[in-house]
Amino acid sequence: MTHNEPIGIFDSGVGGLTVMREIMRRLPNENLIYFGDTARVPYGSKSKDTIGKYSGQIVRFLKTKNVKAIVIACNTASSLALDDLRKKSDLPIIGVVEPGAVMAAKTTQTQVVGVIGTVSTIKSQIYNRKLMAINPEITLISKACPLFCPLVEEGLLEDRVTEDIASRYLHELKEYDLDTLILGCTHYPLLRHTIARIMGESVHLINPAYETAKFLKEELEEKDLLRKGEVSLDDVRYEYYVSDGEERFVSFADSVLSCDVKEATQINIEEY
Amino acid sequence: MTHNEPIGIFDSGVGGLTVMREIMRRLPNENLIYFGDTARVPYGSKSKDTIGKYSGQIVRFLKTKNVKAIVIACNTASSLALDDLRKKSDLPIIGVVEPGAVMAAKTTQTQVVGVIGTVSTIKSQIYNRKLMAINPEITLISKACPLFCPLVEEGLLEDRVTEDIASRYLHELKEYDLDTLILGCTHYPLLRHTIARIMGESVHLINPAYETAKFLKEELEEKDLLRKGEVSLDDVRYEYYVSDGEERFVSFADSVLSCDVKEATQINIEEY
Numbered sequence: 046m047t048h049n050e051p052i053g054i055f056d057s058g059v060g061g062l063t064v065m066r067e068i069m070r071r072l073p074n075e076n077l078i079y080f081g082d083t084a085r086v087p088y089g090s091k092s093k094d095t096i097g098k099y100s101g102q103i104v105r106f107l108k109t110k111n112v113k114a115i116v117i118a119c120n121t122a123s124s125l126a127l128d129d130l131r132k133k134s135d136l137p138i139i140g141v142v143e144p145g146a147v148m149a150a151k152t153t154q155t156q157v158v159g160v161i162g163t164v165s166t167i168k169s170q171i172y173n174r175k176l177m178a179i180n181p182e183i184t185l186i187s188k189a190c191p192l193f194c195p196l197v198e199e200g201l202l203e204d205r206v207t208e209d210i211a212s213r214y215l216h217e218l219k220e221y222d223l224d225t226l227i228l229g230c231t232h233y234p235l236l237r238h239t240i241a242r243i244m245g246e247s248v249h250l251i252n253p254a255y256e257t258a259k260f261l262k263e264e265l266e267e268k269d270l271l272r273k274g275e276v277s278l279d280d281v282r283y284e285y286y287v288s289d290g291e292e293r294f295v296s297f298a299d300s301v302l303s304c305d306v307k308e309a310t311q312i313n314i315e316e317y
Numbered sequence: 318m319t320h321n322e323p324i325g326i327f328d329s330g331v332g333g334l335t336v337m338r339e340i341m342r343r344l345p346n347e348n349l350i351y352f353g354d355t356a357r358v359p360y361g362s363k364s365k366d367t368i369g370k371y372s373g374q375i376v377r378f379l380k381t382k383n384v385k386a387i388v389i390a391c392n393t394a395s396s397l398a399l400d401d402l403r404k405k406s407d408l409p410i411i412g413v414v415e416p417g418a419v420m421a422a423k424t425t426q427t428q429v430v431g432v433i434g435t436v437s438t439i440k441s442q443i444y445n446r447k448l449m450a451i452n453p454e455i456t457l458i459s460k461a462c463p464l465f466c467p468l469v470e471e472g473l474l475e476d477r478v479t480e481d482i483a484s485r486y487l488h489e490l491k492e493y494d495l496d497t498l499i500l501g502c503t504h505y506p507l508l509r510h511t512i513a514r515i516m517g518e519s520v521h522l523i524n525p526a527y528e529t530a531k532f533l534k535e536e537l538e539e540k541d542l543l544r545k546g547e548v549s550l551d552d553v554r555y556e557y558y559v560s561d562g563e564e565r566f567v568s569f570a571d572s573v574l575s576c577d578v579k580e581a582t583q584i585n586i587e588e589y
Contacts, residue, residue: 084367085357095356095561195467206478289367315587 046274051076051282052261053107053115055100058086059297060194060231061118062304064141067258068116069283072265074276077283078110079118082314084289087194088121089163089230096165100126104134105317106286113270116261117141120229120253121163124171137264144260145227145253146175150183152249153225157184159218159248161240162229164189172229186221190214190233197232200300207239215243227251235302285309318546323348323554324533325379325387327372330358331569332466332503333390334576336413339530340388341555344537346548349555350382351390354586356561359466360393361435361502368437372398376406377589378558385542388533389413392501392525393435396443409536416532417499417525418447422455424521425497429456431490431520433512434501436461444501458493462486462505469504472572479511487515499523507574557581 052072054065058081065079080103082088088096100122107115114137117123117130123140131138149158160172167189176183192210201207218226226248228234234252241250265271287294291309298306324344326337330353337351352375354360360368372394379387386409389395389402395412403410421430432444439461448455464482473479490498498520500506506524513522537543559566563581570578 084363086362090358090562090565091356092562192467192471195464199464206481209478209481290362290364293362 046272046276046280048113048270048272049076050111050113051078051284053078053080053110053112054118055080055082055103055107055115055122056119056231057082057088057121059083059294059302062298062302062306063231063234064116064118064254064257066302066304067254068261071258071262072271074272074281076272076281078107078112078286079284080107080286081288081294083287083294084314087163088119089165089191089194091165093125093169096122096125097129100130101133102314102317104130104138106312106314108136112136114139114261114265116257118231118254118257120166120231124166124169137268137270139257139261139264141231141253141257142171143175144256145229145251146172146179148256149225149227149251150176150179152251153183155222155224156180156182157186157221157223158225158227159186159188159221159223160227160229161188161190161214161233163194164191166229172227186218186223188214188218190230193230193236194232197235198297202235203238207236208243211236211239211243215240219244223248225249225251227253229253286312288312288314318544318548318552320385320542320544321348322383322385323350323556325350325352325382325384326390327352327354327375327379327387327394328391328503329354329360329393331355331566331574334570334574334578335503335506336388336390336526336529338574338576339526340533343530343534346544346553348544348553350379350384350558351556352379352558353560353566355559355566356586359435360391361437361463361466363437365397365441368394368397369401372402373405374586374589376402376410378584378586380408384408386411386533386537388529390503390526390529392438392503396438396441409540409542411529411533411536413503413525413529414443415447416528417501417523418444418451420528421497421499421523422448422451424523425455427494427496428452428454429458429493429495430497430499431458431460431493431495432499432501433460433462433486433505435466436463438501444499458490458495460486460490462502465508466502466504469507470569474507475510479508480515483508483511483515487512491516495520497521497523499525501525558584560584560586
């Protein structure tokens with residue numbers, strides 16, 4: 046076997062596990078290392094400088110694990126830190142924003158796309174810039190949905206309160222002729238049934254987690270970094286690291302995401 | 318004038334401003350320095366070790382400002398870090414838990430008291446220990462309300478969603494014969510109308526912010542640390558520091574808390 050080095054994946058907390066799950070599915074032979082910054086979660090309301098600093102520390106930590114590529118499984122960090130991280134690193138670093146934007150541009154017929162995300166992601170205007178670069182004809186309508194993450198973390202995936210809040214957030218998007226909506230936060234695919242019901246059948250929901258896993262596979266293929274050789278199930282290792290409270294992380298992963306996370310290791314991320 | 322040194326006040330974010338407001342009212346001559354740990358907010362779901370480390374850094378920062386006393390204007394940090402901080406410091410350090418517990422014990426007639434707070438505050442069982450020490454006859458019923466902070470921060474102080482969530486959280490408390498409920502998180506007094514409506518007129522709501530300001534005054538009197546001499550309005554200085562995003566802090570303080578915060582200074586708290 047060659048190229049056995051793991052792929053590093055990180056997020057502000059647990060949401061990035063939805064991305065990891067897609068990567069497991071699409072690249073079942075790869076070793077994966079996940080880091081969740083649970084001591085400083087959430088990132089969604091914090092500034093570019095702070096997210097940049099936190100992401101830099103995490104990349105340095107992942108490099109100590111000898112990763113061959115890094116996936117930023119967090120829309121906020123992808124929006125605010127990816128460009129700087131790429132400049133400073135020789136590793137392939139992939140965010141969730143670009144794959145989602147590319148698929149949205151491919152999907153839309155009306156040329157009107159919506160994106161929902163955290164306050165910081167929306168404020169960064171990253172989706173506007175990415176879509177503009179792909180196709181300047183596309184109009185983007187964006188909306189921050191700050192209560193979606195806490196609602197998901199409270200487990201209210203199908204609930205009248207979630208429905209009520211979602212209706213208010215999505216109300217103004219419905220005034221536009223959009224046919225494609227990017228779920229611009231890793232927690233949001235967990236609310237896709239509610240969001241789909243409110244937006245209606247004519248609107249395609251784009252899950253960047255899914256697109257990112259495809260993108261990653263192509264990137265590793267292109268750079269000849271895919272793991273090669275006879276790989277049995279026993280050869281594949283998944284490791285989880287957090288900056289706080291491994292128990293809570295494991296139980297959330299288990300209950301909300303139905304991820305089979307058995308244990309996680311707590312590290313002091315400020316040291317990196 | 319003597320004892321002009323400021324009093325340091327800190328919280329995980331903006332909620333502690335409700336405590337600062339009470340301190341301004343009760344001790345109008347004192348200089349105050351507020352620190353909000355907005356880069357790492359919220360504390361409510363994080364571990365004792367992490368909250369201990371963060372609080373230690375903040376105390377070291379406040380000491381560089383030559384404070385004469387420190388108020389932990391955060392229930393989670395008061396619950397998880399106060400005892401250790403007191404052991405390591407010669408300054409008077411006051412939390413919000415004890416003053417709230419003392420008042421609850423004084424108030425209750427049925428000897429059944431309720432407390433609501435963050436997951437970490439409730440899990441710490443600090444209110445149980447404090448009340449037990451004051452009066453072992455008292456039964457405490459506790460309930461974590463993790464969505465209350467995000468709802469307050471979204472400005473939904475009077476809203477059917479907040480009412481709905483509050484009804485669910487408070488439902489089980491209503492099964493007990495409690496006549497006193499401690500609002501065990503600095504955000505919760507902003508929901509007091511909703512909480513009062515659900516709990517009914519017979520239940521007294523205890524606002525630890527109010528009790529803490531009283532407690533602080535007594536402590537400073539006892540230790541002869543109150544500012545003395547002729548103090549005019551121009552002699553009183555309020556300073557605000559945050560670990561992230563001073564703009565967002567100022568606008569929240571202004572809009573949700575109606576605090577007249579004009580500016581804040583961002584510092585790198587990890588350096589302390």
